[in-house]
Each structure stands twice: as structure tokens, then as C-alpha cells.
Amino acid sequence: MVVRVPPLPAPEHAASPSRVSQSDVVALRDRILYRDDVLIVIDKPAGLAVQGGSGTTRHLDGMLDTLQFDAPDRPRLVHRLDRDTSGVLILARTRSAATVLTVAFANRAAKKSYWALVQGSPEADEGRLDSSLSKVSSGGGREQMASAPGGKPATTIYQIMARSAEPFTWLELTPLTGRTHQLRVQTAEADFPIVGDPRYGRGEINSPNITLGRGLHLHARELAIPHPEGGTLRVVAPLPLHMAQSWRSLGWDEPSATPPPIVKWCGARRARRAISPLFAALSSRCLFWCGRKPRQNRRRLASPPMMP
Numbered sequence: 001m002v003v004r005v006p007p008l009p010a011p012e013h014a015a016s017p018s019r020v021s022q023s024d025v026v027a028l029r030d031r032i033l034y035r036d037d038v039l040i041v042i043d044k045p046a047g048l049a050v051q052g053g054s055g056t057t058r059h060l061d062g063m064l065d066t067l068q069f070d071a072p073d074r075p076r077l078v079h080r081l082d083r084d085t086s087g088v089l090i091l092a093r094t095r096s097a098a099t100v101l102t103v104a105f106a107n108r109a110a111k112k113s114y115w116a117l118v119q120g121s122p123e124a125d126e127g128r129l130d131s132s133l134s135k136v137s138s139g140g141g142r143e144q145m146a147s148a149p150g151g152k153p154a155t156t157i158y159q160i161m162a163r164s165a166e167p168f169t170w171l172e173l174t175p176l177t178g179r180t181h182q183l184r185v186q187t188a189e190a191d192f193p194i195v196g197d198p199r200y201g202r203g204e205i206n207s208p209n210i211t212l213g214r215g216l217h218l219h220a221r222e223l224a225i226p227h228p229e230g231g232t233l234r235v236v237a238p239l240p241l242h243m244a245q246s247w248r249s250l251g252w253d254e255p256s257a258t259p260p261p262i263v264k265w266c267g268a269r270r271a272r273r274a275i276s277p278l279f280a281a282l283s284s285r286c287l288f289w290c291g292r293k294p295r296q297n298r299r300r301l302a303s304p305p306m307m308p
Helices: 022-030 060-067 095-106 182-189 241-249 279-285
Strands: 032-035 039-044 086-092 111-119 126-137 143-147 152-163 168-175 218-226 232-236 286-288
Touching (some): 039 060, 039 232, 111 241, 143 182, 152 182, 168 182
Antiparallel strands (some): 039 086, 111 218, 126 143, 126 152, 152 168, 232 286
């Protein structure tokens, strides 16, 4: 008689086989902007999905074990960025920090601002974009977001940072809501789509006078959020390489057009400064607020390395 024994269930916390290359480990750790005992902030590269999905095998969620360091658990995702959007992304290192940060995002206590290069320009130097967004079919079984009756309300504040002789504009975008593809849809529907957007943009741009970088020109520039241990953490990420190329081609200089943020470092008890070779430079892009008088540092910073 043959007795068939069913396979043993996998342990609840068994780690999946690692598929993270050593080059990804190094590149991801070099993109850390801030780290303490309860959270990590990274500069997410454009092209890296935050989570897996259909056909997506390389994503940030699958690399989080490399950012565990001395914590008992791997970091936890508390918000997302689109795959092709670069910039500030925060991770919780403890369960309690994840709860605090998730509530902050849900209650809109987290203040986010983005930089974008758009084709065209708003009439006013600053204004507000309001719409009701919903998923719609775009043909071929593909869904995208668009304004539609009964959609979820979406609001974004915009401000023009600079205009070029070519029909391009540097915008600062501050979303007051967090709808899927909100900034991309609202700028496109307002007739100034984001450059390099394969879904909502105008396609390839050919201009004999400028050389734009390839890729979506949308960058999560700054995040200010209540720190789980008190105060407010504010982190700013430098432009990614493809956007920096476009800025240079258009004659814009990042530090002179928009001075770097004030550095307010209070020597927080749990802060750890020696986290990466770039930390000495990138720490000037971080703010841990504790009520002390700030110091100013306006040194120009280079972008972190691109992930392969």
C-alpha cells in the first residue's frame, strides 16, 4: 500500500528565493536619502515598479530585504509611486511606524510636491486643477483614468516654476488628493501633458533646438510627513538624470531657479548618518524638525546613480 503524504505548508514568514542582483542591492542602498530606527526614505528610480503585477517580476517590494539592515523585519510599503515616476518614497521599519505613516497619508497629513516638465503651459502662473476621475476603457482591453461623471474627486495645485522659448513649462504640482495617475491625467486634460508620458502624453517630441531626456518627466520632489516619534520629517530628492538633462537643454539651473530647502538637522537621538557614500551630500536634502533654529546649506547636489 502506498501512503501519499500531502506537502507540508510553507512557513508563514518563509522568504522567497532572492532574485535581487548585487548591482541592484548596491544601487538601491546608494539611493537612501534618510534612515533612522523606524523609517527609511529612498529616491526611487524611474522605471522601477513599487509592487509586482502581471508580467512585472522586478519591483521594489521584491528588493526590500536588502534594506532591512539591523531591523527585525523587512521594511513595509506605506504608499506608492507610479513605475515611471522617480523621487521620494518612504518605508516603515516597524509595524507601529507603518500604522502612523499610513494614517498620515490617509488623513492627508503628508504633504507631497512633484516637479514636472509639461508640453504647453497654463495661462495663469498658478492655479488649481479639479476633476472627477474614473477608470475607463481605452480600447484593446486596456484601462486608464479619465474625467467621468460619478468619478472620484481629484484636486491638484500647480505653480509655474519656469517657461522656455520652446513650448515647455516647469511645473510644481501639489496633489491634495491621491487618485491613480492623477497628475498625469489632469495635466493632459488641461492641454499641457507631461513630457514622456506613454499613456496620456502627445508622443515623441522632435525639436531641432533641444535634446530632452527619455522617460516620464514627473518627479516626486518633496515629502513632509509627521514622524512616528514626533515632529515632522521633510525630505527632498534631486532630479533624476533624464530630467536633469532636459533642464540643462532648456537652460534651467535647479539650485538657482529654486533654492535648495533649508537644512534643519537636530541631531535626533536615533538618527544614523553613515548610511551610504552619498549621505554626506544627500543629508542636506533632509529635514528632521525638532524646533531648533535651522542652518542653511545651498550646495548643489548630484543625482544618485541610476539603477541598471
